[in-house]
Amino acid sequence: MINKEHLSNDLFAVRQRSPLVHNITNYVAMNFSANALLAVGASPVMAHAVEEMEEMTAIADALVINIGTLDSQWVEGMLKAGNAMRRRGGVIVLDPVGAGASSFRTETARRVIETCRPDIIRGNASEIMALTNSGVRSRGVDSTEAPNDALKAAKALARLSNSVVTVSGPTDYITDGERVETVANGSPMMTRVTAMGCTASSMTGVFASVNKNVFEAAVHAMAVMGVAGELAAEKSVGPGSMFANFIDELYLLTPDILLKTLRQ
Amino acid sequence: MINKEHLSNDLFAVRQRSPLVHNITNYVAMNFSANALLAVGASPVMAHAVEEMEEMTAIADALVINIGTLDSQWVEGMLKAGNAMRRRGGVIVLDPVGAGASSFRTETARRVIETCRPDIIRGNASEIMALTNSGVRSRGVDSTEAPNDALKAAKALARLSNSVVTVSGPTDYITDGERVETVANGSPMMTRVTAMGCTASSMTGVFASVNKNVFEAAVHAMAVMGVAGELAAEKSVGPGSMFANFIDELYLLTPDILLKTLRQ
Amino acid sequence: MINKEHLSNDLFAVRQRSPLVHNITNYVAMNFSANALLAVGASPVMAHAVEEMEEMTAIADALVINIGTLDSQWVEGMLKAGNAMRRRGGVIVLDPVGAGASSFRTETARRVIETCRPDIIRGNASEIMALTNSGVRSRGVDSTEAPNDALKAAKALARLSNSVVTVSGPTDYITDGERVETVANGSPMMTRVTAMGCTASSMTGVFASVNKNVFEAAVHAMAVMGVAGELAAEKSVGPGSMFANFIDELYLLTPDILLKTLRQ
Numbered sequence: 001m002i003n004k005e006h007l008s009n010d011l012f013a014v015r016q017r018s019p020l021v022h023n024i025t026n027y028v029a030m031n032f033s034a035n036a037l038l039a040v041g042a043s044p045v046m047a048h049a050v051e052e053m054e055e056m057t058a059i060a061d062a063l064v065i066n067i068g069t070l071d072s073q074w075v076e077g078m079l080k081a082g083n084a085m086r087r088r089g090g091v092i093v094l095d096p097v098g099a100g101a102s103s104f105r106t107e108t109a110r111r112v113i114e115t116c117r118p119d120i121i122r123g124n125a126s127e128i129m130a131l132t133n134s135g136v137r138s139r140g141v142d143s144t145e146a147p148n149d150a151l152k153a154a155k156a157l158a159r160l161s162n163s164v165v166t167v168s169g170p171t172d173y174i175t176d177g178e179r180v181e182t183v184a185n186g187s188p189m190m191t192r193v194t195a196m197g198c199t200a201s202s203m204t205g206v207f208a209s210v211n212k213n214v215f216e217a218a219v220h221a222m223a224v225m226g227v228a229g230e231l232a233a234e235k236s237v238g239p240g241s242m243f244a245n246f247i248d249e250l251y252l253l254t255p256d257i258l259l260k261t262l263r264q
Numbered sequence: 265m266i267n268k269e270h271l272s273n274d275l276f277a278v279r280q281r282s283p284l285v286h287n288i289t290n291y292v293a294m295n296f297s298a299n300a301l302l303a304v305g306a307s308p309v310m311a312h313a314v315e316e317m318e319e320m321t322a323i324a325d326a327l328v329i330n331i332g333t334l335d336s337q338w339v340e341g342m343l344k345a346g347n348a349m350r351r352r353g354g355v356i357v358l359d360p361v362g363a364g365a366s367s368f369r370t371e372t373a374r375r376v377i378e379t380c381r382p383d384i385i386r387g388n389a390s391e392i393m394a395l396t397n398s399g400v401r402s403r404g405v406d407s408t409e410a411p412n413d414a415l416k417a418a419k420a421l422a423r424l425s426n427s428v429v430t431v432s433g434p435t436d437y438i439t440d441g442e443r444v445e446t447v448a449n450g451s452p453m454m455t456r457v458t459a460m461g462c463t464a465s466s467m468t469g470v471f472a473s474v475n476k477n478v479f480e481a482a483v484h485a486m487a488v489m490g491v492a493g494e495l496a497a498e499k500s501v502g503p504g505s506m507f508a509n510f511i512d513e514l515y516l517l518t519p520d521i522l523l524k525t526l527r528q
Numbered sequence: 529m530i531n532k533e534h535l536s537n538d539l540f541a542v543r544q545r546s547p548l549v550h551n552i553t554n555y556v557a558m559n560f561s562a563n564a565l566l567a568v569g570a571s572p573v574m575a576h577a578v579e580e581m582e583e584m585t586a587i588a589d590a591l592v593i594n595i596g597t598l599d600s601q602w603v604e605g606m607l608k609a610g611n612a613m614r615r616r617g618g619v620i621v622l623d624p625v626g627a628g629a630s631s632f633r634t635e636t637a638r639r640v641i642e643t644c645r646p647d648i649i650r651g652n653a654s655e656i657m658a659l660t661n662s663g664v665r666s667r668g669v670d671s672t673e674a675p676n677d678a679l680k681a682a683k684a685l686a687r688l689s690n691s692v693v694t695v696s697g698p699t700d701y702i703t704d705g706e707r708v709e710t711v712a713n714g715s716p717m718m719t720r721v722t723a724m725g726c727t728a729s730s731m732t733g734v735f736a737s738v739n740k741n742v743f744e745a746a747v748h749a750m751a752v753m754g755v756a757g758e759l760a761a762e763k764s765v766g767p768g769s770m771f772a773n774f775i776d777e778l779y780l781l782t783p784d785i786l787l788k789t790l791r792q
Contacts, residue, residue: 020667020668022668026310027294027295030555031295031556032295034723035721035771038719039766044668045626045669046554047630049599051600051630051632052598052633056629059667059668060668068310070311071312071313071314071337098309098311101319101320102311102315102319103316103319104315139307139323140286140308140323142307191302194302236512238511238514239303240512240515241508244771245768247768247771248764248765248766248768248769249766250766252765292558292574293559295559296559333558333575333576334575334577334580336577365573365583365584365587366575367580369580403548404573405573456566456567501780502778502779503566503775503776503779504567507772507775508772
């Protein structure tokens with residue numbers, strides 16, 4: 001069960017503190033994720049140059065590493081930022097976009113896990129399964145696996161990497177290897193808007209900036225994404241209007257609306 | 265004349281099969297094109313790293329190469345992906361964005377044509393003319409030439425490159441060097457939304473994934489773009505609302521709406 | 529006082545001449561800025577490759593250099609384009625995004641100023657202060673300083689760099705080191721849409737393309753941004769709808785609406 005008081009407090013804290021989230025993310029997601037973070041009350045920074053990773057990480061409350069449009073130069077920046085953040089003891093979120101679709105992605109995700117030791121890993125079912133079972137192949141960046149099938153893999157990955165693992169899907173699963181929490185809010189329309197998953201990872205960075213309990217932070221981020229997505233979908237005729245409505249709902253979200261809409 | 269049954273069948277096939285389209289495209293277009301492809305029912309992947317081109321191409325139904333925000337590193341990835349796709353016998357679409365605006369672009373487009381042998385080349389009038397006549401200079405990425413003036417160049421290019429050539433404009437022309445088909449749908453408002461042309465190229469990749477007849481596929485993609493654009497413009501006060509409405513119309517498009525709106 | 533006839537004439541000239549603005553800008557801003565420029569009537573080009581900088585600059589009416597998602601390769605393209613534009617005597621706008629947040633950014637901004645001698649520098653208060661006082665640290669890309677506190681720094685920077693300096697904020701300040709003009713239009717909602725500042729810089733390039741008086745051009749760009757932002761905010765429930773409405777308002781803007789809404 002989600003602790004409603006904690007969830008409510010975290011949303012309030014985001015609005016009050018406006019945490020600075022450093023995103024090394026993909027070209028497709030950058031604009032949408034930055035807008036989502038501004039809308040919810042956070043302060044996003046997008047930066048990837050090796051030359052500035054240490055300084056950027058030093059002022060950030062959280063680091064989100066997303067391998068969505070990877071190349072070798074960016075990997076260098078990711079590892080440098082991750083190492084700097086790990087030394088500082090700050091929070092790191094990894095989004096292994098497309099793990100399982102190419103060995104370059106699967107290996108980079110594993111390398112970030114081993115080197116930077118992320119606190120939270122968020123992916124779809126295929127991506128999470130690909131990280132523990134090299135036989136799983138993603139179909140591009142969309143999942144071919146059901147989230148509940150991925151739960152076993154998620155638990156194993158969480159234990160192995162000593163992290164919290166979030167598996168996104170119609171129901172989201174969040175596990176630290178022992179506990180499992182679920183978030184049932186959302187809408188199928190969310191899968192028709194690109195970068196929605198990437199934005200969930202950036203949102204996880206936001207909530208982990210205001211809540212030291214990373215398991216709870218990961219759950220709260222998915223609750224906020226699911227509730228805003230569900231409310232936006234009710235007002236949308238298609239993914240074009242969904243795009244704008246989702247950002248608006250994040251902005252309009254209050255603890256009251258959040259708790260009232262949360263399905264448990 | 266567009267065969268209405270084939271057009272209708274192709275839209276149905278896109279919805280049913282959700283083809284995976286690998287786009288190596290520009291930074292400006294990535295988000296919009298990905299959203300358009302998701303809205304119409306396809307599954308877009310954006311990836312450019314040399315390290316993963318062969319694996320990404322191996323799972324894709326079509327490859328779209330767009331030179332919109334080019335640099336030398338990306339060219340390497342484009343050629344590697346194009347060669348891999350050519351060996352596999354898969355379909356390749358080229359969008360020579362800004363050919364004629366710089367010799368780097370004109371030469372890269374020609375190099376992709378010679379090396380990867382795209383099945384379909386889609387551009388505006390200036391771009392297509394620049395590929396056959398080195399005297400034509402584009403003004404940035406917007407066309408300075410009328411599409412019908414480009415038709416002769418398009419036919420020559422189609423014969424020379426053994427491909428289908430689409431020239432976008434108020435009326436779109438599609439030619440294989442002999443046959444010419446036209447699409448008259450659309451709206452001037454489409455020229456005020458950036459990446460609309462790039463998205464037409466990605467859409468061409470979608471339809472070429474479900475129809476082996478690449479000439480027909482190229483025509484069907486422009487029909488879908490034109491109809492969605494026309495319906496969206498009717499509901500839009502400016503290019504901001506057009507942006508969202510266009511994505512919505514792609515999502516809402518049915519064979520019935522498509523055939524009813526098609527002007528021939 | 530803003531000369532209303534000049535402002536009105538400049539908007540008319542943008543619509544009539546459709547100036548070509550070459551933007552070397554960041555990944556987050558590219559799509560939004562391109563759409564804003566198309567909506568206001570300009571013709572945007574986004575290009576960064578060293579190989580084509582001279583040819584792109586040669587056909588452009590203005591060059592906008594934005595260091596928002598910097599890396600060392602891009603710096604090379606920026607300097608090459610800036611030098612080519614300087615030799616041609618064309619207009620250059622610099623947006624020192626995140627100056628003060630990392631020494632890489634502060635130094636790159638200074639290097640562009642020294643090497644390319646921009647005509648106009650536009651930033652938020654923290655960024656402008658960081659360029660004259662190495663003790664100022666930005667918090668990411670958002671300002672931690674009030675614009676009026678930055679006015680002294682802006683005047684010093686304008687004199688030192690022989691340029692016009694624009695400081696964005698609730699009230700915008702534009703100075704050439706002696707004169708100061710203010711623009712009071714706008715809306716707090718503008719700070720919740722990413723790339724709004726970057727777009728103000730690109731808009732400055734648009735107006736400097738049609739008005740040789742760069743001080744006036746800088747003022748007019750901020751007036752257009754502020755008026756469109758204010759009108760859009762009145763119709764928006766959040767930053768998602770703001771995003772689309774802002775582009776629509778730029779498109780719908782007439783000299784009449786502009787002058788009627790301008791607050792002085």
